[in-house]
Amino acid sequence: VEKIKIGLLGLGNVGSGVWNILNQNEDEIVNFLGKKLEVKKILVRNPEKVREINIPENILTTDIRQIIEDPEIDIVVEVMGGIHPAVECLKASLQNKKHVVTANKAAIATYGQELHQLALEQGVQLRYEASVCGGIPIINTLKNGLAANKIEEIVGIVNGTTNFILTQMSNQGMEFEEALKLAQDKGYAEADPSSDIYGEDAAFKLSILTSIAFNKNILPTEIPREGVTKISKKDIEYAFQLGYKIKLLATVARHKDFLECHVQPTLIPKTHPLAAVNDEFNALFVKGNAVGELMLYGKGAGSLATGSAVMGDILSIGKNIEIKAQTVTTKKKEDITLIGEGSGQYYVRFQVKDHPGVLGKIATLLGEYNVSLESVVQTGRNEERVPLIFITHEIERSLLNKALEEIVKYDEVIEIASIMKIKNL
Amino acid sequence: VEKIKIGLLGLGNVGSGVWNILNQNEDEIVNFLGKKLEVKKILVRNPEKVREINIPENILTTDIRQIIEDPEIDIVVEVMGGIHPAVECLKASLQNKKHVVTANKAAIATYGQELHQLALEQGVQLRYEASVCGGIPIINTLKNGLAANKIEEIVGIVNGTTNFILTQMSNQGMEFEEALKLAQDKGYAEADPSSDIYGEDAAFKLSILTSIAFNKNILPTEIPREGVTKISKKDIEYAFQLGYKIKLLATVARHKDFLECHVQPTLIPKTHPLAAVNDEFNALFVKGNAVGELMLYGKGAGSLATGSAVMGDILSIGKNIEIKAQTVTTKKKEDITLIGEGSGQYYVRFQVKDHPGVLGKIATLLGEYNVSLESVVQTGRNEERVPLIFITHEIERSLLNKALEEIVKYDEVIEIASIMKIKNL
Numbered sequence: 001v002e003k004i005k006i007g008l009l010g011l012g013n014v015g016s017g018v019w020n021i022l023n024q025n026e027d028e029i030v031n032f033l034g035k036k037l038e039v040k041k042i043l044v045r046n047p048e049k050v051r052e053i054n055i056p057e058n059i060l061t062t063d064i065r066q067i068i069e070d071p072e073i074d075i076v077v078e079v080m081g082g083i084h085p086a087v088e089c090l091k092a093s094l095q096n097k098k099h100v101v102t103a104n105k106a107a108i109a110t111y112g113q114e115l116h117q118l119a120l121e122q123g124v125q126l127r128y129e130a131s132v133c134g135g136i137p138i139i140n141t142l143k144n145g146l147a148a149n150k151i152e153e154i155v156g157i158v159n160g161t162t163n164f165i166l167t168q169m170s171n172q173g174m175e176f177e178e179a180l181k182l183a184q185d186k187g188y189a190e191a192d193p194s195s196d197i198y199g200e201d202a203a204f205k206l207s208i209l210t211s212i213a214f215n216k217n218i219l220p221t222e223i224p225r226e227g228v229t230k231i232s233k234k235d236i237e238y239a240f241q242l243g244y245k246i247k248l249l250a251t252v253a254r255h256k257d258f259l260e261c262h263v264q265p266t267l268i269p270k271t272h273p274l275a276a277v278n279d280e281f282n283a284l285f286v287k288g289n290a291v292g293e294l295m296l297y298g299k300g301a302g303s304l305a306t307g308s309a310v311m312g313d314i315l316s317i318g319k320n321i322e323i324k325a326q327t328v329t330t331k332k333k334e335d336i337t338l339i340g341e342g343s344g345q346y347y348v349r350f351q352v353k354d355h356p357g358v359l360g361k362i363a364t365l366l367g368e369y370n371v372s373l374e375s376v377v378q379t380g381r382n383e384e385r386v387p388l389i390f391i392t393h394e395i396e397r398s399l400l401n402k403a404l405e406e407i408v409k410y411d412e413v414i415e416i417a418s419i420m421k422i423k424n425l
Numbered sequence: 426v427e428k429i430k431i432g433l434l435g436l437g438n439v440g441s442g443v444w445n446i447l448n449q450n451e452d453e454i455v456n457f458l459g460k461k462l463e464v465k466k467i468l469v470r471n472p473e474k475v476r477e478i479n480i481p482e483n484i485l486t487t488d489i490r491q492i493i494e495d496p497e498i499d500i501v502v503e504v505m506g507g508i509h510p511a512v513e514c515l516k517a518s519l520q521n522k523k524h525v526v527t528a529n530k531a532a533i534a535t536y537g538q539e540l541h542q543l544a545l546e547q548g549v550q551l552r553y554e555a556s557v558c559g560g561i562p563i564i565n566t567l568k569n570g571l572a573a574n575k576i577e578e579i580v581g582i583v584n585g586t587t588n589f590i591l592t593q594m595s596n597q598g599m600e601f602e603e604a605l606k607l608a609q610d611k612g613y614a615e616a617d618p619s620s621d622i623y624g625e626d627a628a629f630k631l632s633i634l635t636s637i638a639f640n641k642n643i644l645p646t647e648i649p650r651e652g653v654t655k656i657s658k659k660d661i662e663y664a665f666q667l668g669y670k671i672k673l674l675a676t677v678a679r680h681k682d683f684l685e686c687h688v689q690p691t692l693i694p695k696t697h698p699l700a701a702v703n704d705e706f707n708a709l710f711v712k713g714n715a716v717g718e719l720m721l722y723g724k725g726a727g728s729l730a731t732g733s734a735v736m737g738d739i740l741s742i743g744k745n746i747e748i749k750a751q752t753v754t755t756k757k758k759e760d761i762t763l764i765g766e767g768s769g770q771y772y773v774r775f776q777v778k779d780h781p782g783v784l785g786k787i788a789t790l791l792g793e794y795n796v797s798l799e800s801v802v803q804t805g806r807n808e809e810r811v812p813l814i815f816i817t818h819e820i821e822r823s824l825l826n827k828a829l830e831e832i833v834k835y836d837e838v839i840e841i842a843s844i845m846k847i848k849n850l
Contacts, residue, residue, distance in 0.1 A: 017715075021573050021574075021715045022573075024714070024715075025573055025574065025575055025714065025715065028572070028573060028574065028575055029572075029573055031640075032572045032573075129570065135715075135716040135717060135719060136719065137562075137566050137570035137571075137719075140565070140566075140569065140570050141562050141565075141566070144565065144737060144740070144741055145554065145562035145565050145734070145737040146562075146733065146737065147453070147454075147457045147736070147737055147740045147741075148446050148447075148450055148453060148454055148457075148733060148736030148737060148739075148740055149446075149450065149453065149733055150450055150453055215456075271701070271703075272701075273698065273701045273702065273722055275701070276696070276697075276698045276700075276701040277698065278696075281718075288733065289449070289450065289729075290442075290446045290449075290450065290560075290729045290730070290732060290733035290736070291560040291723065291724070291729070291730050291733035291734075292560060292723065292724045292727070292729065292730050293706075293723060293724065294560060294561065294562075294721075294722065294723035294724075295720075295721070295722035295723065296719075296720070296721055296722075297698055297719065297720035297721075297722065298716065298717065298718060298719035298720065299716070299717045299718065299719075302717070304714075304715045304716070304717065305715070305716050305717050307715060308570075308571065308573060308574055308713065308715035308716035309570070309716075311572070311573030311715065312569060312570040312571065312572055312573060314573075315569070315572045315573055316569055316572075320745075
């Protein structure tokens with residue numbers, strides 16, 4: 001049987017997954033390709049390191065040239081993670097006319113345009129299904145299955161760590177810190193969880209999705225984002241009473257003359273399928289002008305789930321290896337202005353001193369700014385601090401912010417504890 | 426711009442959808458392909474018929490030879506539906522070396538093997554994403570994204586009509602007949618709804634999924650199936666009290682030495698994502714040995730949703746039109762025996778006369794057949810007919826059936842109103 005040879009860059013969590021799938025599912029792979037796949041070389045930092053998987057020592061190398069300069073290697077698979085030196089390795093591989101598969105969201109989100117251009121020039125394929133939500137085939141679906149659609153909106157739960165935390169807060173009544181601790185104990189959150197909990201990881205993925213679905217390159221740093229650290233158990237309870245669940249959503253939506261794009265905690269109806277996405281699972285809800293509503297749900301991380309997506313890309317390239325065609329979609333650039341948030345319905349929770357008239361005072365000022373209200377909830381009488389929750393009608397966020405700047409000056413107002421968008425999906 | 430020319434067979438619901446998407450999303454299509462798509466000829470029964478869409482009269486024809494013998498036509502798109510004469514048209518198209526896209530579940534489920542063989546011989550592509558669950562990209566995902574997985578199980582809500590009916594029964598407290606009527610009024614069910622409500626439509630789709638995921642050709646008629654006509658509002662209420670929702674599931678699962686494959690109403694946990702699939706929506710839950718759990722959710726029918734999937738196939742072929750390669754996956758045949766149902770946990774509802782001792786009598790007999798019970802519910806005292814619900818532990822269905830054959834002979838037992846599997850997904 002003919003062989004397709006792979007150079008693997010990195011042998012961590014995802015790299016081991018790829019190795020394991022290659023061995024465990026050899027039959028499926030040969031049946032699909034009609035050829036064998038062989039990992040010829042693996043780039044690692046330390047070849048001496050003791051590993052859980054059994055790898056022949058002679059295929060480990062610390063020198064990337066052993067991979068990119070080897071004419072027998074057809075496909076380079078980058079699973080090192082991080083931006084540097086991953087981007088340099090990706091470029092060097094493409095420059096050496098290797099097809100490239102990567103799972104690296106940070107590199108693709110930040111250098112995607114440049115890497116695509118390079119692949120195009122070199123006539124090789126660049127694939128990165130695993131870079132967004134691990135095992136969920138969202139990129140292939142957007143690029144191929146939905147190719148004839150004008151995409152109107154993508155709303156996703158794209159970060160498993162924060163979804164696990166919110167699920168624990170919601171189902172077990174934990175506070176944020178406790179749920180984060182549990183996520184760390186279970187290996188869903190890293191020792192330094194900042195990239196997850198402040199929304200950076202979600203912004204990487206949203207940047208990639210936006211470039212594919214809207215042909216708009218937005219750097220992850222340009223995406224307005226808010227994490228989950230300010231959400232309290234109380235917010236989750238109040239939201240639930242009002243018929244909502246709180247999820248950290250990555251959103252990109254086409255409006256008449258602008259593109260809405262942001263990462264933020266959002267109240268969604270309890271009955272919506274996204275509300276049933278729990279624990280460490282991810283889901284992407286897509287609206288296309290032909291297909292209507294589509295949702296993809298699965299594991300967004302993990303050695304084998306992410307490895308599955310990497311393998312899918314390797315096999316797609318392997319199937320067309322003779323054809324040095326590029327698969328880059330060159331959509332016409334659309335002239336759309338990016339904006340963060342625009343308008344919406346909002347949930348605002350104040351902590352106030354329990355003085356008579358405070359509710360009326362706040363409501364009156366909101367009215368002066370044309371912020372009209374759908375409902376108001378006041379609970380817990382006769383305490384030092386009482387929560388006061390306002391649900392607004394549709395309104396510009398900027399206008400709401402102006403009103404809130406005034407309200408926060410009132411003596412009776414201790415703090416604005418939460419502002420969250422409500423999305424009546 | 427270069428053109429790819431299409432011959433369309435049929436101009437009903439799906440055909441109109443394809444035509445509309447082609448016109449409405451022309452920009453997206455040209456951006457993807459770098460070429461234009463043109464429908465050169467459309468096969469219809471009656472060219473004089475008044476249609477909602479505006480089609481140039483000179484492209485309509487009643488003679489398929491005008492399409493399959495036209496050397497300018499690259500792709501034939503079959504959206505006539507039904508088995509005959511669709512299968513003959515599909516064969517003739519392949520024999521004339523046309524790439525073929527079809528949305529025809531009945532034809533693919535019944536003649537898929539023969540059609541694949543023909544496509545292979547002629548060196549053309551045969552694609553049928555739209556044949557299973559309309560806009561949901563399940564076939565492409567199974568064939569490509571999950572190519573490196575050993576698929577363990579597919580559980581799907583694959584029929585929108587029955588899911589709409591069950592949703593109405595569950596949320597609005599309707600009985601079956603009333604919900605069916607509403608489905609017909611809304612256009613979700615046909616005047617003759619038998620193919621939907623007795624599970625034939627689901628069996629077509631399950632047959633196709635089984636051939637792709639398990640490389641096992643099972644005729645739709647070989648798949649044991651049960652429809653939704655025997656489910657009563659009461660069953661839905663009892664199931665809900667026990668923590669379950671009732672869904673019509675198409676299931677195929679790999680066991681150690683056999684393949685489980687059937688269509689039947691099933692109790693699934695309320696909290697499972699499949700339980701949140703309501704109204705006319707479809708969803709497919711897939712377990713792969715690498716990717717883990719994956720679910721795809723969307724519209725399983727409708728002019729534009731199904732048209733979106735047809736267009737995806739057309740564009741995939743269009744992108745590789747120069748390459749007359751076949752994309753048929755030739756998986757190694759697995760030696761697996763098909764069985765219908767095997768074992769499971771069951772929900773059984775009896776209607777009995779309210780005589781003392783009847784519960785004990787039934788429970789005793791079940792015990793004699795080694796049917797052990799998880800719980801028993803008896804409600805509605807002092808009525809002529811009372812329901813008696815048994816939830817069994819895991820047990821062989823054949824054994825349960827034997828016990829039920831005895832029980833139904835008791836004078837106190839009016840009928841066995843429902844037997845449904847419980848799947849603790």
